[in-house]
Amino acid sequence: MKKLVTTPQSYDSNVARAQTLDASWYLDPAVYDREMERIFARTWQVAARLDQLAKPGDYLATEVAGEPIVLVRDQTNQLRAYYNVCPHRAGIVARGSGNRKALQCLYHGWTFDLNGCLLRTPGLEGTEGFDPAQFALQPIRVDTWGAYIFVNLDSGAAPLAQVWGDALTATSGIDLNQWRMVERAEYLIDCNWKVYLDNYSEGYHVPFAHPGIAKEMNLDDYFVDTWRFHSQQRVRIKPAGKGSAKDRRYPTPGENDFIKYHVMFPNFMIDEYPDNLSINVVKPVSVDKTLLSFEWYFKDEHDDATVTSMVRFADDVQYEDIEICEYVQRGLQSRAYNRGRFSARHENGVHHFQSLVLEYLDNDTVPLDTSLTPREDWNATLHTWRGTPARNAVAVP
Amino acid sequence: MTLGTINRAGRPDLARLLRAIAAVPPQDELADTSQLVRALSGGRPLSLMLPELIDPDRADAPHPALVYLGAFGEIDGVSVADDSDDADIALVLHLSGADPTVTALQVEAAITAGHRTALVDVSQGADRADPALLPALANTTVYIGNLAAYDVDINRAIAAVMTPIRDGTAHRRYLALTMVYYWAWRGIVESEVLAAFGESIPPHKMLRATTQARSRLGAELLKVRGRGLPYVIRTIGFDGGRVDGFWVDLASDS
Numbered sequence: 211m212k213k214l215v216t217t218p219q220s221y222d223s224n225v226a227r228a229q230t231l232d233a234s235w236y237l238d239p240a241v242y243d244r245e246m247e248r249i250f251a252r253t254w255q256v257a258a259r260l261d262q263l264a265k266p267g268d269y270l271a272t273e274v275a276g277e278p279i280v281l282v283r284d285q286t287n288q289l290r291a292y293y294n295v296c297p298h299r300a301g302i303v304a305r306g307s308g309n310r311k312a313l314q315c316l317y318h319g320w321t322f323d324l325n326g327c328l329l330r331t332p333g334l335e336g337t338e339g340f341d342p343a344q345f346a347l348q349p350i351r352v353d354t355w356g357a358y359i360f361v362n363l364d365s366g367a368a369p370l371a372q373v374w375g376d377a378l379t380a381t382s383g384i385d386l387n388q389w390r391m392v393e394r395a396e397y398l399i400d401c402n403w404k405v406y407l408d409n410y411s412e413g414y415h416v417p418f419a420h421p422g423i424a425k426e427m428n429l430d431d432y433f434v435d436t437w438r439f440h441s442q443q444r445v446r447i448k449p450a451g452k453g454s455a456k457d458r459r460y461p462t463p464g465e466n467d468f469i470k471y472h473v474m475f476p477n478f479m480i481d482e483y484p485d486n487l488s489i490n491v492v493k494p495v496s497v498d499k500t501l502l503s504f505e506w507y508f509k510d511e512h513d514d515a516t517v518t519s520m521v522r523f524a525d526d527v528q529y530e531d532i533e534i535c536e537y538v539q540r541g542l543q544s545r546a547y548n549r550g551r552f553s554a555r556h557e558n559g560v561h562h563f564q565s566l567v568l569e570y571l572d573n574d575t576v577p578l579d580t581s582l583t584p585r586e587d588w589n590a591t592l593h594t595w596r597g598t599p600a601r602n603a604v605a606v607p
Numbered sequence: 608m609t610l611g612t613i614n615r616a617g618r619p620d621l622a623r624l625l626r627a628i629a630a631v632p633p634q635d636e637l638a639d640t641s642q643l644v645r646a647l648s649g650g651r652p653l654s655l656m657l658p659e660l661i662d663p664d665r666a667d668a669p670h671p672a673l674v675y676l677g678a679f680g681e682i683d684g685v686s687v688a689d690d691s692d693d694a695d696i697a698l699v700l701h702l703s704g705a706d707p708t709v710t711a712l713q714v715e716a717a718i719t720a721g722h723r724t725a726l727v728d729v730s731q732g733a734d735r736a737d738p739a740l741l742p743a744l745a746n747t748t749v750y751i752g753n754l755a756a757y758d759v760d761i762n763r764a765i766a767a768v769m770t771p772i773r774d775g776t777a778h779r780r781y782l783a784l785t786m787v788y789y790w791a792w793r794g795i796v797e798s799e800v801l802a803a804f805g806e807s808i809p810p811h812k813m814l815r816a817t818t819q820a821r822s823r824l825g826a827e828l829l830k831v832r833g834r835g836l837p838y839v840i841r842t843i844g845f846d847g848g849r850v851d852g853f854w855v856d857l858a859s860d861s
Contacts, residue, residue, distance in 0.1 A: 398825030
């Protein structure tokens with residue numbers, strides 16, 4: 211195994227000239243710790259589903275970026291989030307989930323209302339100068355998108371809608387409230403979280419690694435558009451040829467039927483198919499272990515067989531990706547590998563993701579840009595590369 | 608450190624654990640687990656208490672756990688105590704049709720009352736656990752590693768409770784093995800593997816099958832990591848290429 215030396219990363223902002231991240235950035239626990247602090251503690255993270263906190267008094271204890279937090283719906287129906295840390299001696303005020311009028315520390319019984327204010331402190335006689343107002347639970351920013359509750363440990367962070375919520379809704383047209391969740395599964399993968407995101411951010415590997423789904427795609431028409439904090443892969447669905455319809459999931463696509471994959475930095479993804487979509491959240495567990503959760507949605511009523519068959523179809527792709535990611539994690543440990551180069555045509559999404567990783571790690575402030583125009587004009591770029599005149603752009607839904 | 612394996616017959620091998628603990632030739636030769644247990648416990652009988660039911664609507668009915676135990680027949684060396692002060696152990700039975708949340712709260716109440724507590728899940732038959740039971744337990748304050756037993760087989764649970772394996776690493780090994788096999792594998796993941804490959808896995812799909820089982824089981828194990836069972840999957844396999852030949856090798860992650 212190679213010696214691990216993590217150095218500051220030089221990184222070209224032009225994908226055509228850039229090298230990939232150094233392998234040590236996927237292996238070094240110190241880099242992982244820094245990512246937790248600089249990325250996951252400063253970006254919007256999924257903490258729960260809205261239906262887990264449906265009624266006033268509902269609470270849920272969970273973890274974000276290694277921090278214990280508790281979500282509550284207060285008596286006025288307002289969602290709130292706090293660090294799950296008692297200000298007395300750092301016990302926890304909630305475990306699991308349920309419905310309560312107050313939160314009580316499991317250590318010494320200090321009790322807080324659902325607004326985080328300290329209500330009761332048993333046995334505090336004799337303590338001088340104690341001001342309960344100074345001992346409230348520490349609040350955390352909370353926001354929602356679709357069926358999900360997000361939190362951000364950075365108290366100065368811009369609202370979720372400004373960071374990517376509005377852009378996602380506008381560029382994808384997805385209104386998650388119109389979809390119904392039908393299935394959920396989690397997977398533990400032996401790789402660094404960035405290996406999964408790198409892999410997810412490009413379609414370059416599809417013809418080699420995903421023979422099943424490759425049959426559905428017109429791979430010449432596979433492009434990745436990038437915005438400030440998200441990217442979108444879109445590929446037109448290919449009509450089935452003579453005699454091959456039985457092997458196909460979407461044999462007779464409409465003219466505007468695309469498969470799209472959305473990456474919302476750093477770890478929230480959406481797979482969008484004509485009849486279903488899945489939400490895919492990556493949670494780093496350690497430098498070389500990653501938990502992946504999938505939730506499948508259908509817009510219309512479907513029978514169980516259709517749902518099962520779609521989940522199996524997606525699962526096949528998923529396990530193919532898991533195998534690849536675990537191979538790559540082992541390859542990154544090899545003394546034979548350090549850095550690679552990108553395909554400028556196919557891997558601009560990976561470059562976009564890795565650029566954001568470095569930007570967050572290196573900068574105390576990461577400016578917003580709410581433009582809805584993709585950064586790459588693929589029609590012009592391709593014709594520049596090929597030395598041919600650009601056609602009129604074709605609108606993509 | 609290798610924690611231990613589920614044997615090739617597909618079940619946590621308690622007898623093997625007990626032989627390792629006893630480590631003396633005459634007991635090592637005892638083939639039957641119950642014989643080994645009696646030898647290890649010096650013939651001392653076990654006194655069980657059945658925690659009060661939380662559901663007030665059923666307070667007048669005979670205790671369903673007692674009904675179950677009665678139907679099951681007398682268990683050698685075990686008696687049911689009338690007074691909780693006389694009991695060695697609180698036994699919570701998760702019966703067919705029971706609400707996992709209610710069972711979990713029973714376990715929590717028994718532990719909070721200071722009882723050594725064993726949980727036996729007989730809701731799905733003798734060879735699998737209720738997939739909803741461990742998440743329900745994880746929603747309480749119960750430290751799962753402190754359970755005296757977590758099993759789907761009452762004889763084996765009682766054997767575990769009665770023997771010296773109740774202390775230390777061997778006991779956590781027993782809890783982890785029953786949990787990963789009956790809850791995570793039999794309760795959740797096995798049906799997914801069967802749906803994908805059928806009962807027999809072709810050689811060229813073996814890598815895919817092990818990847819599927821390992822990643823799904825690993826995610827389930829993660830849910831109880833902070834509750835006293837900090838284990839990870841080291842390797843898994845399918846003997847003879849068959850799904851019912853599943854075996855797993857766990858390792859401590861603490």
